[in-house]
Amino acid sequence: MSSTNQTWDAIIVGGGTCGLTAATFAARRGAKVLVLEAADELGGTLLVGHGQVSAAGTKLQAQKGIHDTPEMHWEEVLRISKGTVDHDLARMAVFNAAATFDWLVDHGYDVLPFCPVASYYHEPYRAPRYYWGKDWGRSIAKVLVAEVDKEQAAGRIAVKTSMPVTGLLQQPDGAVTGVTAGTDRRFVGKSVLLSAGGYAGSPDMFREVTGIPLFAKMAYRHNVGVGYRLGVAAGGYLRGREKYLCNFGFILESDAFPSPFTGRCNTYPEDRPIAEIYVNSRGQRFIREDEPSVDMREHALMKQPDLRYWIVFDQAMFDQFPPMVVDWTKEQMIAAFANHKMFYRANSVEELAARTGIDAKGLAATISAYNRSQAGGCDVLGRTHMPRPIASAPYYAIRNQGCSVTSTVGLAVDANLRVVRRDGRPIPGLYAAGEILGAGQLQGDSFVGGMMAMPALTFGKLLGERLLAF
Numbered sequence: 001m002s003s004t005n006q007t008w009d010a011i012i013v014g015g016g017t018c019g020l021t022a023a024t025f026a027a028r029r030g031a032k033v034l035v036l037e038a039a040d041e042l043g044g045t046l047l048v049g050h051g052q053v054s055a056a057g058t059k060l061q062a063q064k065g066i067h068d069t070p071e072m073h074w075e076e077v078l079r080i081s082k083g084t085v086d087h088d089l090a091r092m093a094v095f096n097a098a099a100t101f102d103w104l105v106d107h108g109y110d111v112l113p114f115c116p117v118a119s120y121y122h123e124p125y126r127a128p129r130y131y132w133g134k135d136w137g138r139s140i141a142k143v144l145v146a147e148v149d150k151e152q153a154a155g156r157i158a159v160k161t162s163m164p165v166t167g168l169l170q171q172p173d174g175a176v177t178g179v180t181a182g183t184d185r186r187f188v189g190k191s192v193l194l195s196a197g198g199y200a201g202s203p204d205m206f207r208e209v210t211g212i213p214l215f216a217k218m219a220y221r222h223n224v225g226v227g228y229r230l231g232v233a234a235g236g237y238l239r240g241r242e243k244y245l246c247n248f249g250f251i252l253e254s255d256a257f258p259s260p261f262t263g264r265c266n267t268y269p270e271d272r273p274i275a276e277i278y279v280n281s282r283g284q285r286f287i288r289e290d291e292p293s294v295d296m297r298e299h300a301l302m303k304q305p306d307l308r309y310w311i312v313f314d315q316a317m318f319d320q321f322p323p324m325v326v327d328w329t330k331e332q333m334i335a336a337f338a339n340h341k342m343f344y345r346a347n348s349v350e351e352l353a354a355r356t357g358i359d360a361k362g363l364a365a366t367i368s369a370y371n372r373s374q375a376g377g378c379d380v381l382g383r384t385h386m387p388r389p390i391a392s393a394p395y396y397a398i399r400n401q402g403c404s405v406t407s408t409v410g411l412a413v414d415a416n417l418r419v420v421r422r423d424g425r426p427i428p429g430l431y432a433a434g435e436i437l438g439a440g441q442l443q444g445d446s447f448v449g450g451m452m453a454m455p456a457l458t459f460g461k462l463l464g465e466r467l468l469a470f
């Protein structure tokens with residue numbers, strides 16, 4: 001094992017969203033910082049993710065004449081999550097988000113001109129406080145890497161890429177005093193921050209901690225839960241399994257899970273009035289398809305077998321209504337029905353059931369019942385928009401898979417982001433922030449727009465500015 005005599009003030013495990021921010025602010029506080037990164041580049045999930053962030057009371061909102069406050073944002077986090085967030089952590093994220101956002105903008109974050117907006121695919125906020133850049137997450141990564149580069153040039157930060165952290169150095173009293181990394185390196189530090197992201201790059205760990213398969217291959221591939229294992233081995237524990245929520249579905253390439261993503265159907269009634277019906281593998285409808293709440297639709301899908309449903313329609317609907325897959329043309333749809341595994345076309349309802357694997361009796365009964373409701377104008381599930389019956393062959397179905405591309409479960413920390421034992425005692429010298437805290441702490445059992453990337457950045461800033469002890 002090779003080591004140097006140097007004692008770092010802060011060792012940052014993972015140079016992504018949270019880690020780069022923490023490193024920058026700690027360096028500005030005068031710390032000697034070491035960033036250890038498993039990948040051969042910095043940026044983490046921001047290199048693959050949307051990087052949509054939410055913040056209230058920002059300078060940009062003020063310039064645009066938008067009245068918004070952290071209190072209003074906080075009330076909405078509670079409303080959307082139905083109070084299921086960790087109140088201490090989520091409040092700290094919300095009340096410090098504007099300062100983080102303003103700092104990003106002041107340092108070159110290229111927010112798109114139409115931002116902020118109130119929503120994008122998730123349950124809408126009531127005020128526009130949702131932002132992103134022209135290169136999605138990379139717009140943020142560019143700012144963070146540039147700031148770290150400056151601190152590196154000034155000799156306050158050292159970065160080692162392709163240097164995966166493998167273990168923690170711990171004293172007999174439990175205090176963490178450094179890490180092991182790579183094949184045989186040891187680094188000693190006064191505080192260690194676990195900011196190595198989530199576990200959604202590891203199908204095995206995903207299933208182990210949530211009990212649900214990792215359906216979609218979209219997470220950053222280096223985020224395989226190592227930080228969790230280190231935190232638990234040091235005495236910490238995981239929480240939030242019960243908060244798992246799937247989104248309302250992606251079209252995946254295949255059943256070889258985790259599968260790459262093909263696209264998503266436009267299931268947003270405010271955006272594309274819904275003509276079709278949604279059925280589960282029993283052929284049953286499970287939600288009024290024009291239900292306005294994304295969160296209600298997602299929670300309804302959570303109760304369906306394999307978190308899966310098919311959007312079913314007929315030729316007349318296909319001809320009359322806009323293409324259902326977001327950003328696709330009708331020609332692309334036709335091609336998909338000819339050669340994509342998740343797109344089905346059949347001359348009869350029975351044949352459609354056989355092709356999709358949906359229960360044939362259930363599907364036939366559901367379509368008949370829906371057609372009667374449509375004719376009578378009264379739907380048993382309360383749907384109001386029913387422009388056509390499903391009655392003209394050929395019949396079509398598109399399979400949608402509910403999934404999550406982030407990590408619900410997280411390492412338990414206290415209000416100062418110190419990793420804690422089950423009895424609540426912090427492990428001296430060990431901190432955690434970012435996705436490793438689990439989506440369940442910051443969003444509860446809902447998807448609350450921007451409440452992953454923004455808290456990762458904000459907690460990184462707070463750790464660097466004041467929480468990390470050195």
Ligand SMILES: Cc1cc2nc3c(=O)[nH]c(=O)nc-3n(C[C@H](O)[C@H](O)[C@H](O)COP(=O)(O)OP(=O)(O)OC[C@H]3O[C@@H](n4cnc5c(N)ncnc54)[C@H](O)[C@@H]3O)c2cc1C
Pocket residue numbers: 013014015016017018019036037038039042043044045046048049050051052053163164165166195196197198218219220222223224226227405406433434435436449450451452453454456
């Ligand atoms: C496709 C996608 C879209 C998303 N879109 C949004 C969105 O629009 N809004 C939002 O709020 N959230 C979004 N998220 C989630 C959000 O981006 C992440 O939760 C957040 O960026 C995670 O930040 P982090 O610092 O915890 O992890 P990361 O930014 O991933 O950084 C972790 C770093 O640790 C490194 N690492 C891993 N293991 C080790 C190890 N053993 N040693 C050293 N380094 C290690 C990784 O290589 C990585 O660089 C999205 C996620 C995905 C996958």
